[in-house]
Every structure is written in C-alpha cells, then in structure tokens.
Amino acid sequence: MDQTPAGRLILVGTPIGNLSDASPRMREAIASADLVAAEDTRRFRALCDRLDLTPPAQVLSVHDHNEEARAGDLADAVAAGRTVVLVSDAGMPAVSDPGYRVVKEVAGRGLEVTSVPGASAAVTALAVSGLPSDRWAFEGFLPRKPGERRRLLESLAGERRTLVFYESPHRVGDALVDMAAACGSDRRAVVCRELTKLHEEVLQGTLGELAAAAADGLRGEICIVLAPGEAPEAPAPEAVVPEVARLTESGVRAKEAAARVAAAHGLRTREVYEAYLHAE
Structure with a gap:
C-alpha cells in the first residue's frame, strides 16, 4: 500500500x-x-x-x-x-x-x-477609496471591445454595491467615459494608480471629472472603484395594483399576490393589499 x-x-x-x-x-x-x-x-x-x-x-x-x-x-x-x-x-x-x-x-x-x-490591488483600492466597503463586488478587467464594455456597464449601472475594476493604462480614459454614459457623469468614483509604489496616486471625483483627467491615458497599474447606485424610488402602492390583479387572475390568493409584489418593489404588504382592495 x-x-x-x-x-x-x-x-x-x-x-x-x-x-x-x-x-x-x-x-x-x-x-x-x-x-x-x-x-x-x-x-x-x-x-x-x-x-x-x-x-x-x-x-x-x-x-x-x-x-x-x-x-x-x-x-x-x-x-x-x-x-x-x-x-x-x-x-x-x-x-x-x-x-x-x-x-x-x-x-x-x-x-x-x-x-x-x-x-491585493482590489482590496487595497477599496480600502483607500473612501467609498462604502460594507458591500462590494470585484468585476476584474473590463471587456476590451467597446460594445461589450458598454453593455456590461449598463447592466451594472443600478448595482447597489461598490464595484472594483481593473483597467489598462491606455484604455482607462475610454472606460471612464463609458461609465459616465452608463451610470451618470455625477456618480462618484476613485481611480487608484500605482498602489504601494513610489508614484502612487488616488484620484477622487465624479465620473465626468475623472474621465476628463484620464482622457490622455494614465501610467501604471490602474484600479477603478465605482460608488454604489442609488436605490430607485419606490412606486406608490396604487401603481402596482395591476401587478397584483394579474397574479390573482392566475390563481394566486390576493394576500400572497400583494406580498410578492410588495417585496419586488420594496413596499409594505399591507399597503399594497389595501390599495388592491380599494381598487376593486
């Protein structure tokens, strides 16, 4: 053996x-x-x-x-x-x-x-960014092709966690422009360059400001830290009554339907249920 x-x-x-x-x-x-x-x-x-x-x-x-x-x-x-x-x-x-x-x-x-x-460059960038670090996600390198990069950023625009990206020095300007287009030029972000090295630099600002600063590219290893998206404003309970009605028509009990719809929109089940009853 x-x-x-x-x-x-x-x-x-x-x-x-x-x-x-x-x-x-x-x-x-x-x-x-x-x-x-x-x-x-x-x-x-x-x-x-x-x-x-x-x-x-x-x-x-x-x-x-x-x-x-x-x-x-x-x-x-x-x-x-x-x-x-x-x-x-x-x-x-x-x-x-x-x-x-x-x-x-x-x-x-x-x-x-x-x-x-x-x-780890990602964790180090997050720590020094001054952006919320209780919930965050690492997205690695952004796609090289502009179309793929834009589609990815559009899908992440509403993300409620802080996001950390790696990017190459010569593409960082284009990446920030695409981020501003997808997430809004006023969204806060931080660009970290050459972390722990002699020429370390941490640039804070809005996506619009950072895109302008990086228009000609930046030197060194780059991390981008993107602030979380804001929570969408919850609709009024009356506005989601049609969703409750569709569920009840499919056989779901009214209270269960109200609970499902309320959870999906961040509303209180009781308020949605009462709005549904008053609409009948």
Missing part, C-alpha cells in the same frame, strides 16, 4: 508594488517549496533576486494559456507528497490571475490547499 504522505498547495501572495510588503511567511514558503508554479518564471526569479531568496530547483510556468493543462500535473505533485507554491506576478493568485483551475483540481482530489495571504 502506498504510504506516501500527501503534500499541499500553497497560494502565496506577493507584493503588488512595494517590496517591503513581502512577509516572513512568504519568504519561508518560497524557500521551503519543492516546486513553484509561477505566472511568469522570469519575473518570479527577478523577485527572488530582489528579496535575496533562493528559488527551489524546479520552477514551472503556469499562466492563462497553459493552466488547464498544468493543473493535473501540479495536483499529481501534491498527491506525491510535494509542497507546491503557486504565485502570480503580483498580489494573490486566483484573484484575476492564474490559479483557479489549479486550486479546483487539487481541492477536487481532496488534497490540502492553503494560503500565505498577501496584498
């Missing part, structure tokens, strides 16, 4: 800019790994040089184009008792970076997956 103890997969967060953010645990995990799977092996080795770390003998590239094929090999390595460290170019692996497929394969086999947490 095979007594080889299973190894583990460790997702290791790396600095998003400032090398002083490299944690002791990050250093220890890299130094003790049997195998490192890196988004870009050259960048990983350069990081090790700057941090005076000796990388393991085996460093394997795992990026968007080969992750699916590599996932099984890495899971096999973990199953064989090896400690596999997964790193992306910067930040946390699997967060808008390679890693998801590897984690899915390893975890799907019942093998250990753990992490050495590190900085």
Whole structure:
C-alpha cells in the first residue's frame, strides 16, 4: 500500500508594488517549496533576486494559456507528497490571475490547499477609496471591445454595491467615459494608480471629472472603484395594483399576490393589499 504522505498547495501572495510588503511567511514558503508554479518564471526569479531568496530547483510556468493543462500535473505533485507554491506576478493568485483551475483540481482530489495571504490591488483600492466597503463586488478587467464594455456597464449601472475594476493604462480614459454614459457623469468614483509604489496616486471625483483627467491615458497599474447606485424610488402602492390583479387572475390568493409584489418593489404588504382592495 502506498504510504506516501500527501503534500499541499500553497497560494502565496506577493507584493503588488512595494517590496517591503513581502512577509516572513512568504519568504519561508518560497524557500521551503519543492516546486513553484509561477505566472511568469522570469519575473518570479527577478523577485527572488530582489528579496535575496533562493528559488527551489524546479520552477514551472503556469499562466492563462497553459493552466488547464498544468493543473493535473501540479495536483499529481501534491498527491506525491510535494509542497507546491503557486504565485502570480503580483498580489494573490486566483484573484484575476492564474490559479483557479489549479486550486479546483487539487481541492477536487481532496488534497490540502492553503494560503500565505498577501496584498491585493482590489482590496487595497477599496480600502483607500473612501467609498462604502460594507458591500462590494470585484468585476476584474473590463471587456476590451467597446460594445461589450458598454453593455456590461449598463447592466451594472443600478448595482447597489461598490464595484472594483481593473483597467489598462491606455484604455482607462475610454472606460471612464463609458461609465459616465452608463451610470451618470455625477456618480462618484476613485481611480487608484500605482498602489504601494513610489508614484502612487488616488484620484477622487465624479465620473465626468475623472474621465476628463484620464482622457490622455494614465501610467501604471490602474484600479477603478465605482460608488454604489442609488436605490430607485419606490412606486406608490396604487401603481402596482395591476401587478397584483394579474397574479390573482392566475390563481394566486390576493394576500400572497400583494406580498410578492410588495417585496419586488420594496413596499409594505399591507399597503399594497389595501390599495388592491380599494381598487376593486
């Protein structure tokens, strides 16, 4: 019977800019790994040089184009008792970076997956934005094609959570123009540039103001944080009576119909039900 103890997969967060953010645990995990799977092996080795770390003998590239094929090999390595460290170019692996497929394969086999947490540009941007952070969503990179980008932004215009996006320096101006068109030029937003780096900049303003400021593009790594949309004004109870009537005509009891319609519009069931009764 095979007594080889299973190894583990460790997702290791790396600095998003400032090398002083490299944690002791990050250093220890890299130094003790049997195998490192890196988004870009050259960048990983350069990081090790700057941090005076000796990388393991085996460093394997795992990026968007080969992750699916590599996932099984890495899971096999973990199953064989090896400690596999997964790193992306910067930040946390699997967060808008390679890693998801590897984690899915390893975890799907019942093998250990753990992490050495590190900085994330999305969370850092949210924290410094000054926008509501109790409920938020990460949308990653916006579509490159203008039509797809506009359709996505239009679908998100009414989102009640703060939204965080990544964007490339040369497309950020067009992205902000499209955001202003979809969400209104007065909607608040924050553009974060080069977070934790020497030329870090946090630009606050309306979408209209930020679009003008970024018209010629911006340099560096970009995060856009978009304020939540405002709640739509609730209709008067009398205005939703036709909806209640349609439900009752389909066989739904009046009180249940009123409850469903009230919930859909943020109204009180009693007020909707009374409006329905008075309209009969």
